[in-house]
Amino acid sequence: YMGLAQINLGSFDKAESQFMQSLKYNKESAFAPSISLYLAESRFDKEEYKQAIDYYKAYFDRLTDQQKALSIYKTAWCYINLNQLERAERFFISLVGKKAAGSFADDAMKDLAYLV
Numbered sequence: 001y002m003g004l005a006q007i008n009l010g011s012f013d014k015a016e017s018q019f020m021q022s023l024k025y026n027k028e029s030a031f032a033p034s035i036s037l038y039l040a041e042s043r044f045d046k047e048e049y050k051q052a053i054d055y056y057k058a059y060f061d062r063l064t065d066q067q068k069a070l071s072i073y074k075t076a077w078c079y080i081n082l083n084q085l086e087r088a089e090r091f092f093i094s095l096v097g098k099k100a101a102g103s104f105a106d107d108a109m110k111d112l113a114y115l116v
Contacts, residue, residue: 016042023058033059037067040074049078069101073108080115089115 019035026032040055056071056078063071076091092115095101095108 012042033062033067037063037071040071044074044078047081049081053078065100066102069095069098069104072101073104076108076111085115 016039019039022029023032023035023039029035036055036058040052040058043049043052043055053075056075060068060071072091072095076088076095079085079088079091089112092108092112095105096112098105101108
């Protein structure tokens with residue numbers, strides 16, 4: 001809860017610290033998947049792609065379908081930024097044509113063209 005309070009106050013670094021403590025002490029929390037996704041997005045924005053991938057993967061099985069699609073899509077972009085294009089391609093391909101992926105399926109198709 002403290003992490004959310006820090007976000008509302010605009011203290012994103014403090015929020016991140018609070019969220020990391022939450023995961024450390026309560027990995028089974030119902031909020032853990034969303035917290036991990038927040039931390040992944042934060043790492044992505046800071047161009048810390050390897051760490052972002054770790055957070056995208058951490059609670060993947062407990063994410064909603066839309067969160068899973070976001071996680072896969074952003075993991076692909078992490079691999080692009082790490083110059084691991086074949087890995088990125090595999091992640092994009094896994095989204096193409098899947099209804100559960102929503103708009104990420106269409107975006108993945110367009111981004112595949114970027115890689116070719």
